[in-house]
Amino acid sequence: MPFALGRPLGTAGDTEFQKNVLRASFEMLQSAVEPTIEDYPIEAPVESGSSDWSCPVSFAVAEDESISARILAEINLMAPWSAETRATRDRTLFGVTGAGPDQVEQVARALGEIADHGNVTDLPAGDISWQFEMPLLIRHMVDDLRTFYHEAVAAQPGDSSPSHEALNDWIFSSTALGDGIQAIAKHLTHVGDGESLMTRGFLVPEGYLASGGSSFPTPAERQENKKA
Template sequence: MREEIGLVRLADLPEWEREHLLSKDAEPLGVPAWVAPTKPLSDMRLALITTAGLHFADDAAFEFADATYRAISNGEDAGDLMLSHSSSNFDRTGFQQDVNVVFPLDRFKELIARQVIGSLASVHYSFMGGGLLPQVYENTVRALATLLKQDKVDAVFILPVCPNCTRAASAIAYYLESEGILTTGVSLVREISEAMQPPRMVWTSFPFGYPLGKAGDVDFQHQVIKQGLSLLEADTGPVLEDFPLDVPHIASEDAPACSITLARPSEDATTWKARLANELLLFKPWYDLSRRRRGRTMVGISDTSIDEIMDRLAVWLDDRDQALPDFKWFKYATEDAKAFYGEALIAQPGDYPPGHTERQLWNETVLGEALKEYHHYFASDPKLALMARAIASRAAVEKSTGSFAIGHDNEIVPQMNNKG
């Protein structure tokens, strides 16, 4: 039996994070939608929807502002999924270690074997929940409802990964339920769910990027799913319940105490190009080990080798008169670089509390230092502020660059009480 501990609310977050999240427009999208269940859970056919921006290598990566979805067949290997998400404000480590923490296909197949649910849809779906106003998802989600009905889906379980994803998940739930499909899922920001009133949600106190808690903890993940599924039997709503447990504790002494050190850095590595290249040499053996162990990698959405990524990142850093990299390539390339480092770090012996490798990346590596240089430059120019938000998380720079969202026509919409 795990110990119940105090839940984390916005009041417990740093002021800059709390104010940023509270600035988001989170009004109800209409009269609360509600579909009453007509059959027991054990007879229901369920589909999964994640807002983690997952896709396979041969699918198109998600754009910076993207309300489309990617289809994931129930028979495909979820271990081959990659991630391209515009938000930098969640920890990718959980997904790197265990795809089920954000897309629990294995857990739901286990529920079929246990006769908890009836069956799974032939196709599941991934959205990218960052950056958009919730209303932007309406047309796509209402069209998706038709496909779900063709697949004879009774209910959908929705999982967000980032702060804005909770808003996107609430919108997806509202539009699906208004089309006659039951929905339930996880909320990562209780105040947003309270305001938007999705039909059914379980609020968890877990770190962003871990909607089902600890990666690899099958029993704990099932506990979260069980509570979410139980809401499908409620007679009236909206329903928002608190999950009573926090992520299982990992003792600090079990986590690696320092970043990768395989050799003494070269003393003549004074340029950004040399420093990044030198550091990359230290990370490569651990990345290779990680890939062999797991048989998969998140690296590859930029279609650029890691060596070339480092070289191209260094060009502007070493000479500010050079042109900045193309932003679309830059976003994908920095995602690849961060994924490369993250996968290398988790190959080290030890267990990893949420956020550990993220803190290592931003506080102990040359790459983290380099990306902060880009972030500070972009953040200083109002026209480039959105680019800054895509590079480094608020936790990495310990401040908000303002709260904005992107509307139907790709216009930038300042959010209420904007602190930018």
């Protein structure tokens, strides 16, 4: 299928396009006489979302504020937008960490404190029944918060729904969440064991690590771990 990674049926919300993809797959079952691979010849229509999307809300940055405080400020600003999207969709993807749909602030506070203080080994305190151990939990906390940010963006005025790349650009260039992820990536690098470095790889998309290169362990880091 000639579709972007994460869009195996082509286009979100286009029922006929999705059904045509399914029909093409099913028809192969009737026509093929042996295991067969065929290219799907139709590209997904260009969605209104584009790579030149920009978020209409900008977040003020005070130099002396902690990352935790900045992320919480962002959460507060975006909460009405996210609530709007959740109400429209009647669902949310938020909660893989074990947090309830309304525990966004607790997840944000916990992630911010990890970014500010660098504790990547102890489970955050609080009343959430976390579904992962540390440091892997961090990766899923980020996913939950990204879900919340995406929900907020989806409700904002305008036809444009941003592409995956545009969302990554925005998160990592304009939000405290992005700064927090980069700070945690540094902490994980500092800890330096195999699990922490793999978590860094699962945390930062390729091409977005502030220090450059792949976010997965480098050959030098792997070598260092072998020695240890």
